[in-house]
Amino acid sequence: MPADALVSIRDLTVQFRTDRGWVSAIEDISLDINAGECLGVVGESGSGKSVTALSILRLHARGTARAARGSIMLDGRDLLRAPERDLRRVRGGDIAMVFQDPMSSLNPVLTIADQISESLRLHQGLSRAEGRSRAIELLDLVRIADAPRRADEYPHRLSGGMRQRVMIAIAIACRPRLLIADEPTTALDVTIQAQILELLRDLRAELGMAVMMISHDLGVIAEFAHRVVVMYAGRIVEQAPVGTLFSAPRHPYTEGLMTSLRGRDIPGQRLGSIPGRVPDPDESIPGCRFGPRCAHVEAVCRAAVPALVSISENHDVRCTPRSQALAPACL
Amino acid sequence: MPVTSETSVEVRDLTMSFGSGGAGRRPTMVQVLHDLTFDIGSAETLGLVGESGSGKSTVGRILVGLLKPTGGSVRLFGRSVTGADRAANFAAVRSRVQFVFQDPHAALNPRIRVGHSIAEPIDIAGKHSRRDRDDRVRQLLELVGLPRDSADRFPHEFSGGQRQRIVIARALSLSPDFVVCDEPVSALDVSMQAQIVNLLMDLQDRFGLSYLFIAHDMTVVRAIARRVAVMYAGSIVEIARNADLYADPLHPYTRALLDAMPRPDPTRIRPRTIPGEVPSLLAPPSGCRFHTRCPHVMPRCRDESPRLLEIAPGRQVACHLFTAAETTEP
Amino acid sequence: MIEASTVPEFAATTLAPRQRSMILRRLVAHRSFQIGFFLVGVLAIAAVLGPMLTNTKPSAMHISHRFSPPQAKFLFGTDMFGRDIFTRVLYGARVSLWVGFAVAAIAGVFGTTLGVLAAQFRSLEGAIMRLMDALMSFPAILLALGITAALGPSMNSVIIALSVAYVPPGVRIVRASALVVRELDYVQAALIAGARAPRIMLRHILPNSIGPLLVHLSFVFAYAILAEAALSFLGVGVQPPTPSWGNIIAEGRDYALQAWWIVLFPGIGISLATIGLNLLGDGLRDVLDPKLKG
Numbered sequence: 036m037p038a039d040a041l042v043s044i045r046d047l048t049v050q051f052r053t054d055r056g057w058v059s060a061i062e063d064i065s066l067d068i069n070a071g072e073c074l075g076v077v078g079e080s081g082s083g084k085s086v087t088a089l090s091i092l093r094l095h096a097r098g099t100a101r102a103a104r105g106s107i108m109l110d111g112r113d114l115l116r117a118p119e120r121d122l123r124r125v126r127g128g129d130i131a132m133v134f135q136d137p138m139s140s141l142n143p144v145l146t147i148a149d150q151i152s153e154s155l156r157l158h159q160g161l162s163r164a165e166g167r168s169r170a171i172e173l174l175d176l177v178r179i180a181d182a183p184r185r186a187d188e189y190p191h192r193l194s195g196g197m198r199q200r201v202m203i204a205i206a207i208a209c210r211p212r213l214l215i216a217d218e219p220t221t222a223l224d225v226t227i228q229a230q231i232l233e234l235l236r237d238l239r240a241e242l243g244m245a246v247m248m249i250s251h252d253l254g255v256i257a258e259f260a261h262r263v264v265v266m267y268a269g270r271i272v273e274q275a276p277v278g279t280l281f282s283a284p285r286h287p288y289t290e291g292l293m294t295s296l297r298g299r300d301i302p303g304q305r306l307g308s309i310p311g312r313v314p315d316p317d318e319s320i321p322g323c324r325f326g327p328r329c330a331h332v333e334a335v336c337r338a339a340v341p342a343l344v345s346i347s348e349n350h351d352v353r354c355t356p357r358s359q360a361l362a363p364a365c366l
Numbered sequence: 367m368p369v370t371s372e373t374s375v376e377v378r379d380l381t382m383s384f385g386s387g388g389a390g391r392r393p394t395m396v397q398v399l400h401d402l403t404f405d406i407g408s409a410e411t412l413g414l415v416g417e418s419g420s421g422k423s424t425v426g427r428i429l430v431g432l433l434k435p436t437g438g439s440v441r442l443f444g445r446s447v448t449g450a451d452r453a454a455n456f457a458a459v460r461s462r463v464q465f466v467f468q469d470p471h472a473a474l475n476p477r478i479r480v481g482h483s484i485a486e487p488i489d490i491a492g493k494h495s496r497r498d499r500d501d502r503v504r505q506l507l508e509l510v511g512l513p514r515d516s517a518d519r520f521p522h523e524f525s526g527g528q529r530q531r532i533v534i535a536r537a538l539s540l541s542p543d544f545v546v547c548d549e550p551v552s553a554l555d556v557s558m559q560a561q562i563v564n565l566l567m568d569l570q571d572r573f574g575l576s577y578l579f580i581a582h583d584m585t586v587v588r589a590i591a592r593r594v595a596v597m598y599a600g601s602i603v604e605i606a607r608n609a610d611l612y613a614d615p616l617h618p619y620t621r622a623l624l625d626a627m628p629r630p631d632p633t634r635i636r637p638r639t640i641p642g643e644v645p646s647l648l649a650p651p652s653g654c655r656f657h658t659r660c661p662h663v664m665p666r667c668r669d670e671s672p673r674l675l676e677i678a679p680g681r682q683v684a685c686h687l688f689t690a691a692e693t694t695e696p
Numbered sequence: 697m698i699e700a701s702t703v704p705e706f707a708a709t710t711l712a713p714r715q716r717s718m719i720l721r722r723l724v725a726h727r728s729f730q731i732g733f734f735l736v737g738v739l740a741i742a743a744v745l746g747p748m749l750t751n752t753k754p755s756a757m758h759i760s761h762r763f764s765p766p767q768a769k770f771l772f773g774t775d776m777f778g779r780d781i782f783t784r785v786l787y788g789a790r791v792s793l794w795v796g797f798a799v800a801a802i803a804g805v806f807g808t809t810l811g812v813l814a815a816q817f818r819s820l821e822g823a824i825m826r827l828m829d830a831l832m833s834f835p836a837i838l839l840a841l842g843i844t845a846a847l848g849p850s851m852n853s854v855i856i857a858l859s860v861a862y863v864p865p866g867v868r869i870v871r872a873s874a875l876v877v878r879e880l881d882y883v884q885a886a887l888i889a890g891a892r893a894p895r896i897m898l899r900h901i902l903p904n905s906i907g908p909l910l911v912h913l914s915f916v917f918a919y920a921i922l923a924e925a926a927l928s929f930l931g932v933g934v935q936p937p938t939p940s941w942g943n944i945i946a947e948g949r950d951y952a953l954q955a956w957w958i959v960l961f962p963g964i965g966i967s968l969a970t971i972g973l974n975l976l977g978d979g980l981r982d983v984l985d986p987k988l989k990g
Contacts, residue, residue, distance in 0.1 A: 054725060079555035080526075194643050224417035225582060229626035229639035251556065254628025258636060277632045295560040296630045299589040302608045305567060306589055308560030312525040430888045457890070465888050473881040477903040483882070487889035536885065 040067040041212055041245050042091060042130070047105035047115075049083075049090050051316075057101070058317040060086045061269045064105070065343070068213060073239060073246045075260025075277065077253060077292075081313045082266040084249045088215045090115075091247075092126050127154040131206035135218040137198035141190040147174070148186035151205050158209050173204040176241075178234060196227035200234065207238060214239075215247045220255065232259060253296055257281055262349070265289050268314055268324040271343055275350040285352045285361065287329045323354070331356065374443060374544045374576040375406040375429060381437035382424055396647045398424050400601045401438065403674065406544070409570065411577040413591030413608070415584055415623070419644045420597040422580045426546040429578060430465045431456050443543065461491055464537035468549035470529035474521040481517030484536045491540060506535040510565060527558035534565065544576045551586055563590055584627050588612055593680070596620045599645055599655040602674055605682045616683045618660050654686065662687060722983045729979025735972030739965070743789040752780050754787040755937045763955045773957035775948060784939040785961050791940040792921050793969065795855055799920035800913045802859040807866020807909055812897050814867065815874035815905075825871070828864035836861035837923060844932040851934045858923050862916045869912050874905040907984040914977030918970040925966055941965050 047064040050057040061083035068074050078084040089095055091107055093114060107114040109129065114122065126132075134140050141150060151173055152166025161169065167186060174182035177200040190198060199219060206214055216235065220228035236259065239246050248259050256263055256277070263280045265273040265288070273286040284290045294307030311328035314320055320327060322337040329336070335355050343351045344358035352358050382399035398421045406412045416422045427433045429440065431447065439448045442463060445455040464487075467473035474483050481503045488494050488502060504514045510531040521529055530550060537545055547566065551559040567590060569575060581587050587594055588608060595605045596617065604617040615621040622640040642659040645651050651658050657667040666686050674684040723729050742749065752758075758770075758778035766773045772781035814824040831839070836858075843857035877883065883900050921941075927933030928942025929949075936943055941962040948958030 054722060079557060196643055224644065225584075225623055226417065226626045226640055227643060228628070229636070230641070232628070233639055252628060253556070253630040257630045257632045258628050258634070260632075281630060281632050292556055293630065295556055296585070299585045300612070302589065302592065303567065304589070305564045306560035308564055309557035310561070312527055312558070313555065432884060432887060460890050463888075465885065467881040467885065469881060473885060475882040475900055475904065478899070486886060486891070490886075490889045490891050490895070533885075540889075 039069045041070045041109070042068040043106075043108040044087070044091070045106050045108070047087070047090060047107065048103045049086055049095070050101055050103050052099045052101075053317060055317055057103070059103070059269060060100075060316055061090075061266075063343075064271055066264055066271065066274065068245050068247055070212065071239075071243050071245055073248060073259060073261045075256035075263040076247060076249045076266060077251065077256045077263060078266035079251055079313055081268065081316065083269040084266050085217055086269075087266070088132070088217050088247065088249055091215065092130060092132060093122055094126075094132075124158070127206075127211070128158050128209050129211055130213045130215065131209070131211040132215040132217065133199070133202050133206050133219045135221050137195055137202050137222065140202055141198055143190055146187050146189060147193075147201055150190075151186075151201065151208055154205065155208050169208070170204070173208055174201075176207070176238070177201070177204045179204075195223055196230060199223065199227075199231055203231075203234065203238070207242060207244070210242060211244055213245045213247060215249070217249045218251065219248075221251070228255075235259070253281075253292060265292075269316060270324065270353060271351075272325065272353045273351065274343075279350055285346060285350070285357050286325075286354050287331050287357075288325050291328075372408045373405050374408050374410075375404075375578070376441040377402055377404050377425075377429075377438070378440075379403055379438035380425070380428065380435055380440065382421070382428065382433070383436045394648070397650075398600050398647060399435070402602055404595055404602065404605060406576050406578060408543070408576055409574040410593070411570065411579050411591045413587035413594040414578060414580045414597060415582065415587055415594060416597035417582060417623075417644055419599065419647060421600040422597050423548055425597075426465070426548045426578060426580050429544075429546055430463050431460070461487070461540040462543045464540070464542040464545045466530075466533055466537050466545060466547045466550045469553050470526050470533055471521075471553075473533045474529055476521050479518050479520060480524070480532050483521075484517070484532060484539055487536065487539045502539065503535075506538055509538065509569070510535045525558075526554050527561055530554060530558075530562050531565065534562075534569070538569065538573075541573070542575070544578075546578045546580070548580045549582065550579075552581065552583060559586065566590060584612075584624060596623065599650060600647070601655065601684060602682075603656065603684050605674070607680050610681060616677070616681070616688060617656075617685050618662050618687075619656050622659075622661075654684075719983055723979060726979040726983060728975040729983070732972045732975030732977070732979060735968050736976060739789055739969055739972065740793060742786060743793050746786040746790055750780070750783040750786060752783050754784045754939050755779065756783075763951070765955075766957055772961040773955065775944075775955070775958045776951060781944070781958060781961055784944055785941070785965055788939040788941045788944055788962055789965055789969075791851060791934055791938065792924055792942070792965070795851065795858070795924040795934075795940075796917045796921040796969070796973075798855045799858040799862055800917040802855070803862040803866045803916050804909065804913050806859070806863045807870050807912075808902065808906055810863070810867045811870025811909075812874050812902055812905065814871045815878055815901065816893055816897050821871075824867065828867050831860065832864045834861075836919075837926060840923060840927060841930070841932060844927060849932045849935055851938070851940075854924055854927055854933050857927075858920045861923075862920065866909055866912060866916070869908050870905050873908050874901050877901050877904045880904075911977050911981040911984060914973050914980055918973035918977075921966060921969050921973075 045065050048059055048062050050059050064087055076084045076087065090102060091114065102115050109125065114125065148167045148170040151170035152161065155161045155169055156166050171182045171186050174185055179185050179197060179200050193201065220231050223231060232255065235246065248256065250256050260277050263275060263277050264271055265286065267288050273284065273289050280289065284293055291309035295309065299306060309328055314324060322339055323341050326332045326336045333356055341353050341355040343353040344362050345351050346358055346361040380399055380402040381397065383395045383397045385395055402425065404412065414422045414425060424433065428435050435448060439446060442459045445459055447456045484503050484506055485499050488499050494502065503517050507514055507516050512528060512531050524532065551562050554562060563586060566577065570577065579587060579591055591608050593605060593607050594611045595602050596619065597603065598619050604620045611620065615624050625637045626639050640659045640661065645655060645658060653669045654667040654672050657663045660667065664686060672684045672686050674682045675688065676682050677688050756779065758774060761770065761774050762776055762778040764770050764774040770780050770782065772785060774780055810824050814821045839861045840857035843860060844853045847853035847856065878901055883896060886896055886900055924933055924940060925942030925945065928940045929946040931946065933942055934940040936947065944962040945959045948955065952959050
């Protein structure tokens with residue numbers, strides 16, 4: 036575990052109960068989130084990016100999900116095995132979360148101030164009046180104009196963008212060391228999305244917290260992250276610093292995603308596309324799960340599940356042919 | 367713009383209002399479209415972009431007859447579908463106009479086999495024998511790149527991208543000339559988006575289809591559209607050829623929209639975003655509806671609504687910064 | 697690099713492994729559905745085969761064996777006239793289950809028809825829904841009491857009375873889900889293609905709106921069995937000598953302390969039927985509700 040890792044996930048496998056038994060949603064996820072950094076996690080639906088995030092706070096529905104293997108370490112404690120009481124202190128305290136849908140994340144019968152101060156009163160034992168004045172400070176911090184008036188309003192008076200600002204205010208209320216943002220701008224309009232991303236970037240710098248940005252949008256990731264983890268069908272397929280990933284992607288899936296975005300500026304030209312579809316979690320695919328869609332598939336890809344191999348400093352790829360060609364000989 | 371036989375769609379001064387307000391309250395009329403004028407040529411794609419509340423989806427629904435506009439005129443293939451003979455004229459062009467929906471999960475009846483969904487427009491038109499119909503379904507499935515045995519499966523057996531192919535097959539079943547594509551890829555994963563956009567382009571080349579391609583994602587529109595219209599709060603603020611619009615956006619809102627688009631380029635330094643939000647339809651701002659967010663706002667903008675003017679060939683902008691036929695740099 | 701052309705389009709569209717009749721498979725795997733199905737199934741078979749399972753008649757009196765406790769000859773004992781309770785409970789099951797089934801069926805047919813019509817046609821909506829509101833403003837059992845009193849007590853009156861009481865909630869349920877379905881894109885697609893009201897209603901709205909109603913009907917079935925028992929107990933339901941679970945209990949209530957078996961066994965019948973149908977309904981709800989939207 037690197038010295039500056041805030042959260043360290045090792046070999047995490049999470050399974051869900053289905054009609055056909057337990058099915059792995061994510062498998063062998065290992066990643067570090069360093070203090071103060073912005074980690075981007077990118078993947079399509081079914082890639083397991085949200086499952087990974089929810090696992091950190093153990094927010095899966097009880098009985099339908101289980102962590103079959105692995106550990107998630109924070110301050111020398113394994114969050115997967117910590118008692119529920121300790122975990123409540125972590126949630127909203129050390130680690131906070133912002134979700135995709137700001138419409139259903141706020142309780143319609145409580146005022147904005149009440150909802151923001153709820154975790155403060157819980158975690159720091161503030162009084163109601165203290166809570167309200169802290170809530171107003173936080174509304175200022177997330178750039179909501181006329182904060183004292185807004186604090187006493189109910190969520191239905193706010194637009195989607197404003198609600199997401201309130202959600203961020205709630206998340207940062209206890210000065211978390213890690214903010215997990217799960218598609219925080221996907222439900223918003225383009226100009227509002229840009230505003231929220233700017234806000235998150237500013238807050239990260241002001242508060243010195245780490246941010247785990249989960250998105251399907253490579254554009255959002257490119258503009259926001261320092262380091263990027265690419266997920267496909269429940270596994271990490273590539274991780275690298277953002278510059279490296281976008282200038283020299285190594286996994287064929289990452290390459291395919293880049294190609295499908297980059298050809299868009301020439302009218303009428305066909306876009307580069309990845310054929311096929313994302314497999315269902317319970318579909319059995321021998322070897323590499325991207326194999327059936329990969330243009331460079333070889334016999335070795337079907338023979339065994341490829342390992343995540345480091346091909347240069349901070350750059351890991353889960354592709355047997357590529358890592359054999361690129362990995363430094365002395366490993 | 368001259369109206370020729372090459373034009374599939376001609377829209378003039380289109381307005382649309384909805385009654386709003388619940389029971390007991392006096393209904394207030396909310397105007398969602400303001401005097402839209404545009405054409406779509408034969409085998410042409412017009413991109414229509416805008417954020418939520420811009421009215422872009424309403425335009426699409428009016429063009430296929432799901433909504434009846436409150437003002438202005440719409441002509442499809444030269445026939446007026448807003449005038450006195452609305453019903454008769456619409457019946458005459460119905461088979462030539464089709465629609466592709468945003469959400470491929472809601473667009474297919476979950477209880478009906480895919481083959482029957484695809485054949486539904488044929489059944490309603492009532493022109494084909496059963497065997498002709500089944501042949502046509504197989505042919506359509508092949509056309510959109512699905513295996514022939516898809517016909518007797520149910521929608522839940524398909525992925526989102528595959529369902530969108532089925533929806534496209536249904537839209538093509540009566541060989542239409544004009545298809546409204548309402549955000550056809552925005553519900554799909556990135557790798558699926560490219561497949562569907564490519565398919566739509568292939569079909570256009572093959573059958574000479576015209577598209578109205580509605581989207582909020584300007585990068586998708588860039589690939590498929592020949593011309594692009596940008597909407598804000600119910601008005602068209604700019605229409606331009608694709609290359610012109612992306613290289614040199616004139617309207618401040620178009621520029622803001624392009625600047626705000628996240629790009630897969632970590633080295634790009636993004637300009638600051640415009641402040642504020644899309645205004646409420648219930649209380650629209652006076653004058654130019656964009657003036658509350660515009661970085662170039664002038665006193666005139668607050669009082670006077672700018673008209674869409676042709677400032678260069680094929681280029682129309684509704685902004686006081688520009689006057690007809692000559693441009694001023696913002 | 698992966699280009700559009702390097703892999704033929706066909707590879708782009710491999711289908712997921714075939715998943716036929718998901719709903720049926722999930723139902724079969726559902727524990728409370730299994731138990732409910734078993735209970736209701738056993739009762740239904742007993743009711744259908746009733747005459748073959750006993751060698752006496754429900755009204756046959758064995759005068760020398762009045763108030764016999766359960767024994768080999770009379771499995772469930774006999775009543776004050778020496779009638780075999782086992783036979784009477786079997787024949788009673790035919791009446792009680794038939795009443796429940798008939799009421800559920802009538803409520804289903806009327807609920808679906810009126811609900812879909814109310815959702816489709818604004819002009820009918822007001823009239824239909826106000827009528828339903830009027831019917832619903834009476835307590836169901838009181839309404840049924842009034843109707844059976846007016847029509848004269850008989851099994852058919854009970855069925856009619858309970859149907860009148862249980863149609864309105866069905867109409868509301870169907871209308872509510874039909875209003876949602878009507879706005880879905882596949883209905884819009886049919887409208888764009890020029891579909892008329894009958895096709896929209898029968899092909900698109902109806903099959904996608906009746907899931908919640910099916911769940912509701914399994915509960916109506918159970919309520920109707922209970923309500924029939926209550927009406928018969930009160931003397932306005934199925935009339936003796938025709939046995940129903942309700943009137944067997946009613947006749948035996950004066951002797952309940954001495955001859956507990958007269959009321960116990962029809963009581964168990966009512967309980968098992970109600971519990972079974974409720975479990976069945978729970979299973980249907982779990983399986984149908986989330987799946988219908990997919």
